[in-house]
Amino acid sequence: MAGLYIHIPFCASRCVYCGFYSTTQLELSQRYVDALCSEMQSRSSEQDVSTVYLGGGTPSQLSFQQLEQLFIYIYKVYRVDPLAEVTMECNPDDVTQQFVESLAELPVNRVSMGVQTFDDRRLHFLCRRHRAGQIAPAVDALRSSGIGNISIDLMYGFPNETLSEWHRDVTEALSLGVEHISAYALQYEEGTALYRMLESGEVSEIDEELERQMYFDLIDRLASAGYEHYEISNFAQAGYRSHHNSNYWNQTPYIGLGAAAHSFDGVDRQWNVSSISEYIKGIESGSPRVDYERLDEATHYNDLVMTALRTCDGLSLQGLRPQQRDYCLRMAQKYLSCGWLQQTDDHLKLTRDGLFVSDMIMAELMMV
Known part of the structure; x- marks a missing residue:
């Protein structure tokens, strides 16, 4: 069975560190969803799918009708395992009452939420839209909608961050009782706003020894709380490893749909153009912009x-x-x-x- 990844590139605003392809052109969302459905139909070979992952960008920026349209096509085009892990990424500020009511009508059974930090100053620095006080209520609301598998993303190694500040972030994360935690050191990727800030001297990278201490503090704290450290940056309670991401690490074939999405069939890689306008034009004209690579x-x-x-x-x-x-x-x-x-x-x-x-x-x- 293959994993299915659908890239939803829309964001209300761009975070300073983000190196993934995304856009704030929300007015293109319906044309994009229609193009995704067309790509599904044109590439389908009635494949068996064991995991579905809506990533981004911010998939929770789509309307319920657009999400419903996507899932109708997913289950029409592919043979999705009845026990499939179906994940959707979201931001804490998008988890409204209307959102959770809509989510309960979709086949989503796992949510990955971009928390990053529980410090409002650092959230502001990252240009994140949510605030720390919205995180716990968002988790509670997702639970109320029937989501029993929640993952959160954390980030450490901010400029001037101390070990005790990171310790507090980990404590806050553990208090949520979520099933899965992913944690990454802040990266200065070329082409991002954060990289330009580094180049101009506006910020400086954290000391490597302090970053190492933060990483090992994370490992020890999560191990003590019963989380399995099953991948360099990923920790899960028993039985809650990310099946979709494990497909990538285990060399399982995966299908990538949408702008900038990658696919792998065990022999070849292919990837769509990293431009929403070019992606839509290619799908609508019947000449999708795709590159291929045969793996030696x-x-x-x-x-x-x-x-x-x-x-x-x-x-x-x-x-x-x-x-x-x-x-x-x-x-x-x-x-x-x-x-x-x-x-x-x-x-x-x-x-x-x-x-x-x-x-x-x-x-x-x-x-x-």
């Missing part, structure tokens, strides 16, 4: 290293070709020696100390 052996190996090592299960050496296995173990030797990698049951796994420098380790293990 080296690229497939590199993808395995990059995804599998992120998980607590690690990289299966048995799944590699003999030449790849020899190369991987040779490159991994210095990290096995220093304790940043461990080899267990024919799997390579990052150790606790290796987690914080995972990008460097994975880059070293890849084939150039």
